[in-house]
Amino acid sequence: MPDKNPHLNNSTPVAVMDLGTNTFHLLIAEMQGDEIKEIHHETEAVKLGEGGINKNIIQPEAFDRGIAAMHKFAKTIEEHKTQKVHAIATSALRNASNGKDFISEVKKQTGLQIKIINGDREATYIYEGIKASGCLSKSPSLIMDIGGGSVEFIICDHHQIYWKHSFEIGAARLMDKFHQQDPIPAASVTDLCKYLDEKLPLLFDAVKAYNLTSLIGSSGAFESFAEVIETEKGHKFNLKTTPTYQFKPGELLQLISRLQVSSHQQRAETKGIIPVRVDMIVVAALITRYMMQQLKLDDVIMSTYSLKEGVMVGMLT
Incomplete structure (x- = not known):
């Protein structure tokens, strides 16, 4: 196990959101000794790509489901008093013509900042996760x-x-x-x-x-x-x-x-x-x-x- 991040307290939870095409995931965890301990994990079936995945657009109903999920996640994150939050967006938001509009609306309504990553970075994160398993x-x-x-x-x-x-x-x-x-x-x-x-x-x-x-x-x-x-x-x-x-x-x-x-x-x-x-x-x-x-x-x-x-x-x- 690599050295712990010196900027994070050992007992303070952090949050990661994986904002995918089909589902949004929220994972909250903390370090306990040398182990990463899951505190909370929830999944929202937003179906962000429904009706528009091959047109590269997020349809209004899917847009609203995504916003609602982010409100729910924001509330949970606040309740757990997380020290750091990363919201990672992949293919649907990466390619949608109104993806930036979604990100702006989430920021405006919840204060959460979403970061879009490219496919190369996505693959690297997947590797690091599977390596940890x-x-x-x-x-x-x-x-x-x-x-x-x-x-x-x-x-x-x-x-x-x-x-x-x-x-x-x-x-x-x-x-x-x-x-x-x-x-x-x-x-x-x-x-x-x-x-x-x-x-x-x-x-x-x-x-x-x-x-x-x-x-x-x-x-x-x-x-x-x-x-x-x-x-x-x-x-x-x-x-x-x-x-x-x-x-x-x-x-x-x-x-x-x-x-x-x-x-x-x-x-x-x-x-x-x-x-x-x-x-x-x-x-x-x-x-x-x-x-x-x-x-x-x-x-x-x-x-x-x-x-x-x-x-x-x-x-x-």
């Missing part, structure tokens, strides 16, 4: 973070990043393009895979230089995959106490096949899939299978740690 080894792995607006790929080990890139092929964008009917038609699955073939040559060229041993899925849909699998086995599964999870390839691929042919109602009734992921989990599952097949990787690991934990590590250590 302890699932990286001395062998090269590929991290995949499937967001609503973008997907980050990072080739790395527990010492360093070798290559990283952010692609604007997030689940909300792909759902808007390919998941128009439910269940998703077989032809749309084929079209989706062809689209990924067109978008990811840069990634496939990069991985040739490394003997990848595992695919690490960063939070999001991967949490739902793990929760569904374990719940259906009759096991109690708590994401707060399970920072990493090793998938059995057969179980994961079987679940992905089920999700592909499922209806909205079937997914909504599946224990382990939270409401905000009921629709986007289909394309997230298809991307996951596509990457496993393209890279011939059966070793898939889930990390509940991601961008917000990566930002937190930098604030507290």
